Amino acid sequence: MTKTLFHNFSLFDGKNTENEANAWFVVEDGKLVDRGTGNTPNADETVNLDGRFVMPGLFNVHSHLTSHPDKFDGGFDTSEAESAYYALHHLRQLLKSGVTYVRECGDAYDTDIKLKRLQAAGVLKHVPELQPSGKAMSMTGGHGDGPHMAYLTDSPDEMRKAVRTALKNGARVIKMMGLIPGTRILHQ
Numbered sequence: 001m002t003k004t005l006f007h008n009f010s011l012f013d014g015k016n017t018e019n020e021a022n023a024w025f026v027v028e029d030g031k032l033v034d035r036g037t038g039n040t041p042n043a044d045e046t047v048n049l050d051g052r053f054v055m056p057g058l059f060n061v062h063s064h065l066t067s068h069p070d071k072f073d074g075g076f077d078t079s080e081a082e083s084a085y086y087a088l089h090h091l092r093q094l095l096k097s098g099v100t101y102v103r104e105c106g107d108a109y110d111t112d113i114k115l116k117r118l119q120a121a122g123v124l125k126h127v128p129e130l131q132p133s134g135k136a137m138s139m140t141g142g143h144g145d146g147p148h149m150a151y152l153t154d155s156p157d158e159m160r161k162a163v164r165t166a167l168k169n170g171a172r173v174i175k176m177m178g179l180i181p182g183t184r185i186l187h188q
Helices: 079-097 109-118 158-167
Strands: 003-011 021-029 029-038 045-054 058-065 099-104 129-130 136-138 150-152
Touching: 003 029, 058 079, 079 099, 079 109, 109 129, 136 158, 150 158
Parallel strands: 003 045, 058 099, 099 129, 136 150
Antiparallel strands: 003 021, 021 029
């Protein structure tokens, strides 16, 4: 197991309001095992970050990876190949922007579930960690009622069956969309 020391950077750890100057951390077997400031420990390899800033990865907790990037269409008019392309493109953009974890909230063709399988198998790399939802739950005529986008559920039994199917397929989040387009929620 190789220990790698990263040093010479300012750290924002998300717990303190101030950056820690002259920070360092040690990674072993892909895991952070030590961190501090000032004097550095010995390591097998060293990486000088030349005064850059380091912070924990960001979470995106509401994403629709298969949607077209230039318009909000929900992915209704895309093929499975297009949906996979958009999802991979979005994942790479998210990682470049500092997002290291994505909770998906409904996409076409269960694309995120399929990508998660590839990620778990070690085939899909250099993208954020995924918590997939697959297709959303929607009522007939409701928000999400589009080709390849949702399980259409119009009764409690249909909902139970759809949720069980989604979980069996690999969903870890169940997204429900119940509004009929054009309706408003009235607050009392």
